[in-house]
Amino acid sequence: MSTKTYYKTEEIGKGKPGFARTRSIIEAAFYGNNVTKITSLKEAYKLAKDSPGTIVTDMPVYKGEELGLEPEAKVLLFNDGPITGRFAAARRIVGDPDVDSARLDKSLMNAIYYTRFQKLYHAEVYIGLDSEFMVKAHLLIPEGQENLMYSWMLNFQYLSIDYVKKYKDSKVIPNEPDIYIFSDPFWKGTRYVEAADPEYLTYFDPANNCGAILGMKYFGEFKKGTLTLAWAIANRHKYVCCHGGQKKYTLENGKTFVASVFGLSGTGKSTITHAKHDGKYDVTILHDDAFIINTDTCSSIALEPSYFDKTNDYPAGSAANKFLLTVQNCSATLNEDGKVVIVTEDIRNGNGRAIKSKLWSPNRVNKIDDPVNAIFWLMKDPTLPPVIKLNGASLASVMGATLATKRSSAERLAKGIDPNALVVEPYANPFRTHALSDDYNKFKKLVDEKNVDCYILNTGEFMGKKVEPKHTLGILEAIVENRANFKPWVPFSDIEIFEIEGFIPDMTDKKYVQALKDRMDDRVEFIKSRETFKEGKDKLPKDALDALIKVVSKLNSL
Template structure:
């Protein structure tokens, strides 16, 4: 399905074109703005003052896909104070009062006026790799921001690569996406966020436009663009997923009981640092998957669930991964396309990017999806949905027998901030709620709640994995939950190896029966059974408080505009602690 250009989308009444789209569209059509390919953007990027060349080859298949010259090497774009996303810089045009809109529109026109003093470039991409879900996007920025254009084209797909497929796809009732970046923007106006420098991410999700002003970090371009793609998918009736999903096929296994499982798909939802990629990308779940299985991955970060079609579709051909766990010589480096905020080191006469967050937190690399092994552009509807929680009161795995509780736990997903985000030290210490692990939602929460309720009604089963550690004697004195334990539990879900008992502290939730889990993880019950916690009275108080916080969070959200839906979720979150 193809999106529509501005003229086609608004042709019945051009006065319906919103101001922000008109401003962006006018800039895009300025004939002085030079259109560039990925190869041209790469050549320009190598000349930028903040971009360094390395001796690490760009992953050859990706280099060919992007049209890069023979022997192209990975470039490293390093920033200053800000090396992560700045959520507080976002302003949502459609939530503003009329007077506020007029102010922002004027400030934006002034910013574009200043932007046009610089040589400008633009590029076109296609978001989505399945012919049934494709959206055209255009990015415009200054020539000295070419590295972000190159990374954006590498992260998505240069238009020319899928032009024929796109031309044959049915037309969507969705406008093309427009992205404008201007790193040189500055202001002293206290209205705009200033954490390490003035920044503005101005979003009009109805017009499919985003402006990144004063924001160098590539993650702003990537997630801003994805925000509009996810929202477009929502407008088409699909659930927007900031998560990873894979499909396991057991039909090749020798054991007849295992073989009978056929294909099972499992999705993971969590913010950076919760194990989303580790669970999605793990080759064999730490050796716990049976011999003879096969696996395909859709993506580890972004996809869309189509309940009507019972399929999931992917947006991107690459991974934008943290490199904190990838030392020099790690096999993943061979799949690298581009690097951001990484130290450089010299090894055997070669200058190479150095991960492990040596230079600064949140070092990143764009990595080809070939890293995942076999992958697909669409996969089966998820059988299993896992919320990755940073809640110390939850055991390593909880099953939700009640759909309302499954949705309520996703809608009030509890986590902690991390160094992938541009926040101060106090914010890093706070427990926060991020519904469905998607900080990029720009529409009402109740729409997400309805979408995910549809997913569970359509047959998915919900679980929570605790990814931070389980209560030993306090919220700080925790029992470690190794990744190997979580991967073993993942396999157990896929193979239905666990039996469940109702958790008396949370109606509608279940925890593993002792005998079934001990067969897989000896000592599990003694370590993680909520009955065995130390300082139990304090544990029960904290558990009760956590679920009270969840209820209050939902009651203070826009769900109050949908009282029946709100009551369904609130009533499901009644812990008996």
């Protein structure tokens, strides 16, 4: 599928697809006489390289020609300032009950007006790397922010000859217009509107494929903001939106196993996705962050070619640094040859980041045609053993809807907050804009109708004992090779356990059982809270809550 860029006269007008209010404010800005269209990645690189403040390192871009760059291209470093992470509090979605769209639209009009004396760049990319699902996205960004634009074009798929042809060959969906994003990192909300208005704003109208990113310099806002809108389109067209990783194992006997892993930051999502398992299998990687699953065929499509990784994981000398394209919020120094190189560890600030080339994974694919075999919810819940299998479709899906991790010991909590209570992010996707029930029903369909297995992997601690990566990867290998001996986890009827030495739950230990019950109660309360949160937008079907209550009831019987 592809999105719509051009309109016949009879298709233009009020109430027709592509012509809502917020979108009309945003799209018009792209046609101003102060806008310059950027038509190639090479042009974007030159602009970023020459932008004031850019650090042009002496580190070459590996095989730059294969990526659409000149052979002499260098890794570019740019530092944004003190904000080095996403600011979730600035996020506003048209249609949410607490969002005053009329007021925000006026702020947006003002933001666009004040860019009239600036030169603006218009860049384009594709999101989705197979003709089955490709949407076109447009970004408008002021002069001076060339590094953000260049990283955006690297993170997604620039309009290469091959991909332009692939896009033209895909079927246009008439009611899905292209994505348009207006951005102004220089914006200061208090300059234009009332002092009470936010200084930072990410404002999205997912129903009309548009958004604005204002006052934000951190690249993650641009990456995830764009994905927010692409996932909204996918959700409307029979796809499960996945903020996770997927890989395909091919065993010596020719059998294959496709695994999808979902987890919050620090739960091991990327580690598991890219694990090579000491060469035991032929492994192919779809992506470690953004993909979609077709709920009819169960095939999967990657949305991005590149990777946006934490640089703290790759110190000086790491082989992975060979594949860096751009770097954000890191320091630089001179090596023994007098060459400018990056300092990748988080010395300057936390959360140093980089765009890493698709060539980092030589076993990358853009689509896995084989149907997904298993879903793994990655959690840090100290009451769960390293692995359990969920057999009921409702339970399997609702545990994803209550995907959880333990609070950080460094987190400052308000009075009365239980430090042991779980932090929940449904399906590990804070960028979802559609109703939670959409994801719930689609994951439930995969388990119920498509025979996809569902597991929970606890990658944190189990009652004070650390679950090491070797345990998690060993469990995965046992499941992939069909030698994991799962058996009923008494007293539950829909949960099985694969017992790992040193991590076997003692169901006669009342203290343990109470802790497990408390964490399941956290999930029950979360699902109940969705009935009123945002006026019930995320309310789940009755069977979701029933599945959790059934688990708690079994624990109460002990």
